[in-house]
Amino acid sequence: MIIKKFQAPTEAEAILKAKEELGTAAVVMNMKTVKHKGFVKYFKKDYVEITAALEEKTYVTGGIPHKEINEEVKKNPNIIYEEEEQHATSAIEEKLNNLQSLLENKMREDVDSLREEEREERIRKSEEEDEKLKFMKLIYKQLIENEVDEKYANQIIAEIQPSIKKDTNVDTILALIYQKIILKIGQPKKISLNSGHQKVVFFIGPTGVGKTTTIAKIAAHFKLNKNVKVALITADTYRIAAVEQLKTYANIIDVPLQVIYTLEEFNQAVKDDRNYDLILVDTAGRSHKNEEQCEELYHLVEDCELDESIEKEEYLVLSATTKYRDLLKINDVFGKGKDYSLIFTKTDETLCLGNVLNLRLYSGAPLSYIADGQSVPDDISTIDPQMIAKNVMGRNLA
Ligand SMILES: Nc1nc2c(ncn2[C@@H]2O[C@H](COP(=O)(O)OP(=O)(O)OP(=O)(O)O)[C@@H](O)[C@H]2O)c(=O)[nH]1
Ligand SMILES: [Mg+2]
Structure with a gap:
């Protein structure tokens, strides 16, 4: 018995193939439409596969036409059976299988390379x-x-x-x-004058930070650059030299200076300066460590009695060279419950300005001026946020 499979796009063509090879005596035992699976299905159309059988004797002697085969099948439906798949490996299927595995491998490689x-x-x-x-x-x-x-x-x-x-x-x-x-x-706070309003500006802070020098610089700026009528008052009478120091500056800049010893004298001094637009007040530097130091002028800013129309401003002067922890303490002692702005002096004596930013963030008080040298009146400017930002972000070369 010879059993063979024939594949063709149609049933008729498959039978014709079987007939050509096995002769008309062959019997169609099975017929199925094969659907391609996997990647091959995209390249190959479905086909018809028939399984034809022939008695060897008949094979040798030739066969009957395919029409007769069909007749035979019709007559003997029992002879049609499913053949085992493993016998079904034709050359084309092998090729297709090879192609499929090739494609699958390629796809896997693609996926691998994707990965x-x-x-x-x-x-x-x-x-x-x-x-x-x-x-x-x-x-x-x-x-x-x-x-x-x-x-x-x-x-x-x-x-x-x-x-x-x-x-x-x-x-x-x-x-x-x-x-x-x-x-x-944030925006730097500058001393600004509102027309019709006198302004009294207090400078507070520890000893030696540069309050007096800063006042001289600011006085010169307003008097000489802005043509503002400036007057000075000093409450710093602890040291003779301190008064002399400010007197010297007042003379050079050509502004009046009053020296006061009591609260009453201060109130009077302001009245006397009624024709001046800007009154800068120098206070005695005191140690932030000695909070007990209770003097009449200790709370000058709060205790003074100024006319309603007079605007009052307060600046805490800090040195950029002071240790951070001390700066925090100074801020707490001097700035407690007050509305004030910060001035940093001696920025020329330090490479890094981290404390300027720290104190701004710690106190919430606006930054105002920066003094960067001893020279009056030049070494002062309004704080430049960009300069501070660059400084704290950059590498400062000594
Ligand atoms: N390098 C540098 N020195 C400064 C600066 N400002 C002030 N000084 C110096 O610091 C010293 C003290 O300055 P003062 O203005 O007397 O300081 P003060 O806060 O008034 O001091 P007291 O009145 O004693 O409390 C002086 O030698 C100033 O020349 C600054 O911006 N840079
Ligand atoms: Mg002073």
Whole structure:
């Protein structure tokens, strides 16, 4: 018995093939439509497969036409049976199977290479993340090195973090931090005059920070650059030299100076200066460690009696060279419950200005002026937030 499979696009063609090879005596035992599976189905159409059988004797002697085969099948339906799949491996199927496995391998390679790309992408991204992180750490380190309080350095970094997206580069991070610091520094507070209103400005702070020098600088600026009518009052009578020092400046700048010893004298001095637009008041520097030091002029700013129309302003003068912990204490003692602004002196004597930012954030008081030298009247300017931001973010070379 010869059993053979024939495949063709149609049933008729398959039978014809069987007839051609096995002769008309062959019997169709099974017929099925084969649907391609896997990738092959995209390239190959379905086909018809018949299983034909022939008695060997008949095979040798030739066969009957395919029409007769069909007749035979109709007559003997029982001879049609499902043949085992393993016998069904024709050359074309083998080729297709090979092609399928080839395609599947190729696909697997593609997937593998995709994964490879994905892996690389992930590595690249994590490297970028790493780079960003490293960069943020570097800036954080710079802030710390420039004496920004850890608390505020952390705050700044934490606050910009939500703005950092996948495609944010290091330049943008730098800009974000820079802007954040500038925002935190805020608008500088300047002494400004409202027409029709006299202004009395008090300068308070510890000894030796540069209160008197700063007053001389500001007086000169308003008198000489702004043509403002400026008068000086000093309550700092502890040292003869202190009065002499301010007298010298007053003479040079050509502004009146009154020296007062009591609260009453102060109130009177202001009245006497009624024709002056800006009255700058020098106070005695006192130690922030000695809170008990209770003098009549200790609470001069609060206790003085000024006319309603007079505007009052207070500036706490701090030296940029003072240790951070002392600055906090000074701020607490001098600034307690007050509405004041901060002046930093001696910025020329320190490389890093972290404390300027720290005190701004600690006190909530606005920053106003920066004094960067002993020279009167030149070494003073309104605080420049960009300069402070650059300073605390940058590497300061000695
Ligand atoms: N390098 C530097 N020195 C300054 C600056 N401002 C003031 N000084 C110096 O600091 C010293 C003290 O300055 P003063 O103006 O007398 O300080 P003060 O706060 O009035 O001192 P007391 O009246 O004693 O409380 C002086 O030698 C000033 O020349 C500054 O911005 N930079
Ligand atoms: Mg002084």
